[in-house]
Amino acid sequence: MASDTKTALLDFAEQAARARGFDGFSYADLAKSVGIRKASIHYHFPTKAELSEALMDRYHETISAKCAEITASSEKASDRLLGLVNLYRTALNEGKTLCLCVSFTASHQSLSDAVNAKISAFRSAIVKWLQSVFALGKDDASISGVSEPQLEAFATLAVLEGAHLAARADEDVAVFDQAVAVLVARCK
């Protein structure tokens, strides 16, 4: 079926982009993974720019849905924060893949304006969600030492993404855990 091929292409492209960056995977790689010829990929995604836009759109939706899930299933702010930390931890795949946002941000110069705009929008959405978590954490006192919720949100996204990079450098998820340990310790 056509849509299955499209989904398979997105799946492989996302893994490849997260493992090797936007410049690090090619239509030839995807063709081999999915089992069709590289020219056929252009039927589904005429250009690599359009493919990467589709990638960001799907990624944004997926993560937003997971954040909504976390919100729905946790009452305490600390549990919500730990839920996001765990989401990032899982995305590491034992240090083999970054999250798409970190990978694409590093590839900034190679990406279309449209994709870069989507990355900014994604970041804003995550920060907004984190901000509400810290605001709640200030109220329910489940997160210690909360100052300004918005600034805590900016700092937290930075720590998570920086921890991803550090873990990727050593291909070791334990490095991620070390980098977020101070943050995790604030959760009661």
Add this chain to the structure above:
Amino acid sequence: MASDTKTALLDFAEQAARARGFDGFSYADLAKSVGIRKASIHYHFPTKAELSEALMDRYHETISAKCAEITASSEKASDRLLGLVNLYRTALNEGKTLCLCVSFTASHQSLSDAVNAKISAFRSAIVKWLQSVFALGKDDASISGVSEPQLEAFATLAVLEGAHLAARADEDVAVFDQAVAVLVARCK
């Protein structure tokens, strides 16, 4: 002179690598910038892998020297920490370039084992320096809320690198400032 050409090549290569990533610059780019033919670059750096090793070596030395300078010129732990924050802030070049370590870490898959080992070593050195700063900060009380110095060091490097990424995404140094605001506020 020969060595001037070599230095010029390293200078341009570093800027290019930080702006566009390891996969994002070529010998043709360097040739144009330095004013020689691309084949001539191979006289100085036979392969791109050797060029990137030289880049990391020089980068490690440069940053280590700057850290030593900061240590020498500041008594208080908070001033040392702020000195490093400012070093990273400057390296952003108004959001146009990442630091070499972040850029190369994201290019992990494309780099030689030798370069990746140098990146790990560089990270360890920075963490070690930060750890000593936080240990001092616990003693002189110039940094508030210090828990375990080593964990604070890991978290701080992550915040700095994550803040770099965030600022790069929007090409706006103000985004860096927002991401490190909580850290800076701990400095007395």
Add this chain to the structure above:
DNA sequence: GTCTATATCAGGATAGAC
């Protein structure tokens, strides 16, 4: 040390048959 010339390969993309 730098040049010209070239080898080799891989990238994204298109045309047109089936």
Add this chain to the structure above:
DNA sequence: GTCTATCCTGATATAGAC
């Protein structure tokens, strides 16, 4: 929707003259 065939460009790298 997928194929074969092809185009064009640009990448790293080498050989050998100057």
